[in-house]
Amino acid sequence: MRRAATDYLLWTAGIGALLFLYLPVVVVVLFSFHDQSIIAWPLRLGTLRWYGVLAGDAGMLAAGLASVKLALLAVVIALAVGVPGAFVLDRLEFPGKSAFRRLVLLPLILPGIITGVALLSFFSLLKVSLSSGYPVVPGWPVVLGHGTALTPVVTTQVFARLQRFDRSLEEASQDLYADDWRTFRYVTLPTIRSAVLGSALLVFTLSLDEIAVTFFLVGRQNTLPLQFWGLLRRGITPEVNAASTVIFVVSVVVIVLAARAMRRDAH
Amino acid sequence: MNKTPAATRRLVLRLGALVPLAWAIALLFVPYGLLLVQSFWRIDHGVLTPGFTLDNYRRLVGTSLYPRTILYSAVTALWVTGGALLLAYPLAYLLAFKVRRHRDLLYLAVIIPLWVSYVVRAYAWKIILGQQGILNGLLLSLGLIREPLSVLLYSRWAVIVALTHIYTPFALMPIFAVLEAIPAPLREASQDLYAGRWRTFLHVTLPLSLPGVLAGATFAFVLSMGDFLAPQLLGGNDSALMVSNLVWSLFGVAYNWPLGAAVAVVMLGLTLALLTLTGALERGGSGR
């Protein structure tokens, strides 16, 4: 009966881990319906009040709008840089390539704070105001910061796809009278499309949640996580629970879409 | 005659390659490099002054605060790494070998907590561990304690629990990836050669999954050591002792960017050294 015993242990550990991972999520969602302004045990369910408060909170809404704008711009930058970056890694040979590869992956591996203070120093040396571009964008430094911090997400995803890509498909296309450009357009691009789409969605949600780099680069306009942070510093407020439940639901939808897109042509 | 558009397109492709190179130089190489350069500058009467001085590094080594903090952060990060691996490995193992139906869905379910706002995840532990929190409420109602415990929150352990929660999915993803890639015949061959399930795990599955464990551990360690928000929220007075909190305050209220840069450079150096080490271990482990 050793088999049953080890299996029992394994499942206990796994389910325990899953419960641990979900505990805070469940707590936050449940407390967003908590019918008291002090967040404390016992839980009293049964109000949508905090969603109403959230809907009327101008600061929160402005932060939300800024975050969405920021995330969209981050996606644009990350794609514009990350997709060609993946091609450079996959296909170009040049001196210093291994240094380049390490460099572009750094923001993904380093704690955000290092990238944050590095970019802060950089923009301040260039005398770029953190609020420059406001109110059209939340501030160019934070936009470029998000783009820079999240580009490696696109690069790694697309690069992984390119590595699995059968190069003889491109030769077949050229053999069938398509020049470089049209081969890229009709064969290469459709192959990496799902990786591009999936990583774009990833960048979007990661940007919505980014705080370490944002902390140092944000100007006059707060982003959503920073707005949360500000509220939390003053004390726990149930409104944050409502706001994070909303973000959670949106993120889950986006992530499920991303996973679907990536999986569709993974096999 | 149709050479011109072709030439233009080739030019576009060439320029396309220049974008990431230019980006890597302008927004990665220069800023990270600037951090290094700035760590040799100084603050003169409240003004950032370029120059070359080793004072910042001397202060780093000379006062016990910085080495102690780095050590303290590393130990905290080690706890977090250990916790994350302990949680992630069984889960990854179950997903890779025990679950057949809806595996993708379950994998997604494990990763989803990653997408709850970071700030919210950190602060949810405040609700759970606080004096009027869920844990205290539960313990009181069970009669295990009479007074709410105040030691749960604002302690090193609160920080470790929250960071473990935050970084477990990061550890899980690479572990799952390697486990899933182990060819079934290898495990079957081991069982065919008289190894029981436990010995198959010990001699085949575990060694083969080590690169993923190493990658996951590196992620958890580096990211938790560099975290500065959860410690601030949950750590109470101890929070000042995480190394990234020092960087944060030196770049913030203290306005001593050169010293902050020096601390950041030390962090960067330690991180790169660790990555090089684990990279070498991974290559060595894979038999090449």
Next chain:
Amino acid sequence: MSDPLLRLVDLSKRFGEVTALDGISLDVAGGEFLTVLGASGSGKTTTLRLIAGFEPPSAGQILMDGADIARLPPYRRDVNTVFQQYALFPHLTVRENVGYGLRMRRVARPEIERRVIEALALVQLGDLGARKPRQLSGGQQQRVALARALVNRPRLLLLDEPLGALDLKLRRAMQLELKQLQTRVGITFVYVTHDQEEALTMSDRIALMRNGRLEQLGTPDAIYHRPRTRYVADFIGETNLLAGKVLGANGGRVTIEVAGATLRAIAGGTAPSAGADVWLSVRPERLAVGPRGDAVPDRNQLDGVVTDVVFMGAGTRVFVTLADATRAVAHRPAGDAPAPGTPVAVEWPVEAGVLLCE
């Protein structure tokens, strides 16, 4: 005689230090089925890739109708390729795959449709046009790859081990079908394979390659019956290679000594001089195994002992160890085999032996 469709002149290809192709010169006539045969690393695939335009040659010319196309990109060459693993576009349907080349050449849509239907009918896939490649079997994918190339009506079709991924039975059937198809459409085929049986079955001519060089070029019959080197004799089909020494030559007739016996042979080209080391190649189906006896005019004879008899269905393989310990093999009709251990003589007509200098 008209000019060849394709002419390779002193074609070479080096990859860094490695010389993959070392001065190949070769003519392919219009309508011909030429097989480039060779072991892996012999340069056969490199030859094909140079003709298709996927790699530039290091030296030499590729002339098509007299014009050098060596520097043209693949999409400007009137040449199409059937790839080894087919390289079908996974995101396109069968119809879109087949129509791809026509679309790239901006052929009018109705004509594309017409020709795609025609091409699919030609390879008997008329009703699978809407499927994606991964929904097809290996054999069907192979046909799509063929249709995708043929639909463009190229002057020259290159096939890179197109049947390599199919199982034996399907491969045999496809060999026949391919050959018939080629005769019907009249397109010149350059066909790369490492399978000598395939080469013998299908080709008008075979170019046998070795270490980046052309070892022998000729009809299947010539290559099989009149190999010029020991390598060719050994590579194509099964053969008995007997080591010998030249005793004397008289016109085309050569006397050699093999395993202590004196044998006669016919020299293919110039007769080797006395004392030279040579090989005598005799195909197993030309060897007879019988009781020892006196030599018969115009037949060679060697003594040996039967060691193994292997049943093969239609016939029997008889292994005989000769006096110098060489193992010879003879193909005999079923039932016509002495038991192992029997002292026997193997014999063959003098003209069945091919004398090879190296």
